[in-house]
Amino acid sequence: MINLLARADALDTADPLAGYRDQFLAPDEFDVVSYLDGNSLGRPLIATAALMGTFIREQWGGRLIRGWTDSWMEWPLQLGDRLGSVALGAGPGQVAIADSTTVLLYKLARAALAGSPGRKRVLLDTDNFPTDRYVLEGIAAEQGLELVWITVDPAAGIHPAQVADAIDEHTALVLFSHVAYRSGWLADVAEINRIAHEAGALTMWDLSHSVGSVPIHLDDWGVDLAVGCTYKYLNGGPGAPAFAYLRRGLQEVLRQPIQGWMGHRASFEMGAGYEPAPGSRALLSGTPPILAMVPLHANLDMLAAAGIEAVRAKSLLLTGYTLDLADELLAPFGVEVAGPRAPERRGGHVTLRKPGFQALLEPLWAAGVIPDYRRPDGLRIGPAPLSTSFGEVYRGLSALRDLLEK
Incomplete structure (x- = not known):
């Protein structure tokens, strides 16, 4: 001792x-x-405590509704780009801050499945975080999809060989966690992506237990879609908004299903019919949680410095x-x-x-x-x-x- x-x-x-x-x-x-x-x-x-007070007194209290045109409208994308650069290995225009991990997971999974017509299977593991499994179960019930479950050791995690054995030409999407929530197992993202892409499937990764703790290289690894929360190693606070990543090459192909005014190409036109905004703004739906994004400014500064x-x-x-x-x-x-x-x-x-x-x-x-x-x-x-x-x-x-x- x-x-x-x-x-x-x-x-x-x-x-x-x-x-x-x-x-x-x-x-x-x-x-x-x-x-x-x-x-x-x-x-x-x-710094977060100070920033929150300053925001409330000066931006919210002082600028009021003018804050939206000052800068708030761009926060989901600006902070998304900063997060992508500091912690995700993602180039600009591919990450947005919005909603919860669960909601973003639903959006991206639905978009991926709609963009894979004729493929009816989704590959996931038995020990993934509950919300990942529950969301996919709900979508499968709605869409008549088949969930293909890979049984993993709860003290370990998903192996590339297991993915290779389970995937086939009918697989539309594979969904795993980069770091397993229970065991802490760090998955081989690049190799699993390679296997999935060879079979013609899209890949989605939950980064909630790795972002801010483990280096991530979404662009280099060829990840298609990813989600994650910001209240763990990113210190965003209880219920802080999550993030979504959509690879640039898929942004004109995949369309998320919750069509809200903030994801419209011209939010304040208030016109008839939905026209998605270009790039990662199309991942937004409703009004962004601006107050809840304030802590991310401080933490991303700290993480970038470290x-x-x-x-x-x-x-x-x-x-x-x-x-x-x-x-x-x-x-x-x-x-x-x-x-x-x-x-x-x-x-x-x-x-x-x-x-x-x-x-x-x-x-x-x-x-x-x-x-x-x-x-x-x-x-x-x-x-x-x-x-x-x-x-x-x-x-x-x-x-x-x-x-x-x-």
């Missing part, structure tokens, strides 16, 4: 990103001893240290690692498994240690690289060890 604690101190001392912790609102105050749930909800930035490669390097150190703590402190009490150990397959969180973990969640939270629980028996340890120290991880897993001893 002494060596592990000394190692945490050494890692924190050598951490080139350590200073970013000071940009977060009271990281060591309140009742929080160890926040290990950055993969569910990121901490707020000090650099996603440096963030990934620290993330691997954090999860590697978590694995070492689990082996040393928790394994003697029957705790297992339910996820990948290899760095190339490890996303930004580690899942620990032991029957009865659910009963420990309340006392952990009461002690100021905040991991995440996923049924049936998993604790997810999600250290956010820009806001979490190695000492914080040590304190959290030591508290878990103490509870197991009792």
Whole structure:
């Protein structure tokens, strides 16, 4: 234990990103001893609190309705382009900020399926995030489609060989998560895309558990469509708007089904008939959640300054240290690692498994240690690289060890 604690101190001392912790609102105050749930909800930035106040006083309060023509109308696309550049590996004009992940997933899936006439199969896996599965089940029921389920190991994730075995000439769309929400498995996006495209299918990826933590190269990987949320590693706040990516080469081909005024080529003409706007604006439907986009300005500035490669390097150190703590402190009490150990397959969180973990969640939270629980028996340890120290991880897993001893 002494060596592990000394190692945490050494890692924190050598951490080139350590200073970013000071940009977060009271990281060591309140009742929080160890926040290990950055993969569910990121901490707020000090700059975010200031920006929200300034926006309310000056832009909303001072400009009122004029704010729309000042800049707000362009925020979904401007922030989308910035996100694409900083974290998605996406060129301009392909990303929009709007709606929730669920709504955008529905829009893009419906568009992809409508653009694949004659193909009636959709490929997905049994352990994907529930909303992904539920949305596709609903669309399949509406459209008379066949869902082809790939059974994956909940402690791992989707493999390219499984996709190759299941796909055929009738497959319209494949949908997987870049990082599995339960295990943290990092999928081989480029290879799965290659397999899908050889079969003539479109690919869609849920980036919710990877964006802001793992480098993403949507353009280079040949991704067709993607969605993701902004309230995890992007620190956008509870219920922050999601993002959608539609590859430029498909923008004149695919048409999302929720035709609202904000996606019209000329929103304020208020004319008869819907004419989609060019580019990623066509992904919009209703009025964008401008107030909820304010935090993204601060976080994208921070992520751009830190650099996603440096963030990934620290993330691997954090999860590697978590694995070492689990082996040393928790394994003697029957705790297992339910996820990948290899760095190339490890996303930004580690899942620990032991029957009865659910009963420990309340006392952990009461002690100021905040991991995440996923049924049936998993604790997810999600250290956010820009806001979490190695000492914080040590304190959290030591508290878990103490509870197991009792």
